[in-house]
Amino acid sequence: MTTVAAPPLVEMRGVNVAFGGVHAVEDVTIDLQAGEVVGLVGGNGAGKSTLMRVLSGARPADSGEIRIDGKPVVITNPRDAKAYNIETIYQTLALADNIDAPANLFLGRELTTRLGSLDDSSMEAETRKVMGRLNPNFTRFALPVKSLSGGQRQAVAIARAVYFNARILIMDEPTAALGPAETASVRDLIRQLKGEGIGIFLVSHDIHDVFDLSERIAVMYHGRIVDIVDKADVTPDEVLGMIILGKRPKEASQTELAQLELGG
């Protein structure tokens, strides 16, 4: 790994999260540079989403430290995270189905008139602008998001994250519910955001997504980081091996690798 003079955009050090007796995240240390995509991979229950929920303020860590630009910060709820320009696209999208797209986009950060009333017209106008960039075919601004397609709902969730000048973006399975064309446009968006200097944590099951988009890949297994590797140094099969075995390629025994071959 290269050493850099400037502190990383985000550092998470020694983060622990336990649910009852189960360690969902155990002593995890990870960092993210500006303009970098770090892919976060692992099997179900590996702790990827829980780790990201710590950073987005949805689930405070039991112990550990978070630094932003080298300064320690305390994030105990989503409001704190947003104050540090950490935006999250959740796997569930976290949309309120009964209200329309502008209301969802600005939820918690509504535009108001001078008297403090909701300025729905301005919010709709801003939503039209940002959606025009992300999904030009989107026209249903006055309908509850319940009546939108999966791709349109995803677009609303993404618009919400990018509209507010995110510096740190967490994307949890951003393409899981999308068709091929929509997936391609999300990939384009990720490259564009990376170019703008935003640091992105990309949580994904899709190893090709991760190889295609990220600079570094962090593999998690049973709540721990197996390794954080530069993409150039590994093959997809080696990453797959780490995901399944929870060991670095060199540590795995020949028998285990053979079993993996057989199983694959």
Next chain:
Amino acid sequence: MTNVADTAPGQAQAPPRTSIRGLIAATEIDLRLFGMLVALAALLLTFNILSGGKFFHPTNMVTLAVQASGIAIIATGMVLVIVSRNIDLSVGSLVGIIAMTYALLMTEILPDVLGLPADFPFRWVIALGMGIALGAAIGGLQGFIIAYIGVPSFIVTLGGLLTIRGFVWYLSSGAAVSGLDRDFQLIGGGAIGSIGGPATWVVGIIGSVAIIGLLINGRRQRRRFGFPLRPMWAEVLLGAIGCIAVLGVAAFANANLWPQGLANRIAIEQNWGPAPAGGWKIPTGFPYPIMLLIGVTLVMTFIANRRRFGRYVYAYGGNPDAAELAGINTRWTILKTYVLMGVLCALAAAIASARLNGATLDVGQSYELYVIAAAVVGGTSFAGGIGTIPGAVLGAFVLASLAYGLSFIGVNSPGQNIVAGIVLILAVGFDTFNRRRSSS
């Protein structure tokens, strides 16, 4: 959103539809609300026919409206409570304890403890303010237990229902208390407790101007941002219907006259001279409780649709996790819905105690059932996130019309309950059926 006159950039032009459904859609009327208005009109018409045309007398309609006002006022708050996936069963007891508080304030506490005699200026305002503060405090306490400690609202407010009603007994040592200030009694309505003919016309005209102003302002806003506009005929139609409805209701309220005896007595007291041929004809106009209800409905609709708090209530009801992840202080939002309920209960208690000129131990008894029924008949869904304030007010009027109409044609109170219960189930069943059909 069909028949788009102006089209925003990037806005796909919908093909113009000429079906009735398309025309109605062009006016962007809330169809549910419109359907409820039609149902209410049909209900009133049925009672009018069954009673041989006597039901539509202005006095009946005004009395019916006053009877509905207390329930309707609380129902506007119950909408927000149910929308945010909670319930409040304590409203009846809350009305009871606040009504008793008003009575005790004006008969004992204000004159004896605080030294404010009955002729102290604006004493009724002081009493009302204390009642509202008490309602907000009790509501806030329940809201705190629900939102911050996490006890289910059903349990907290069920406990509240029992506990608060018990306190009513202790407050007055089991006795009924009567003798409120004259000014305070006006809140209860009646001939004197109404705003009078000229003021009613003024209210009607202000209402009409406001409707037109809102339509014009809405259109201007849409044009400024280049959003699709309603077709002009729809705007004019909406404005015309709105104005006719508002002025019609004002005219109807003004057709309600003071009772002859009361008019004669006042005429003698005030030295109006000899009565004209056919006796004094003094229009009562809108009773004060109706004015209060109109005000509450407007303010609550504004809060629900135009304030952050209202937006957060709906967002929480639609998806509590999403609201939390969006950074909304959800606990504080829930607590506030209960504070609001307490304030609304204090207003309803003012109407109830003013009509009684005092308070008994059972003021507000089973209000919670009618309030919840009104909200639900008005389209509020227990699944959360769905419900409107005008809908709940209409729901309260539907229930009050049923009760008043049935008693008018001679159905006794158990019979009224049977019908009200069946209507509640039918209304919700119909609604569920409709939603399922429209979503599939």
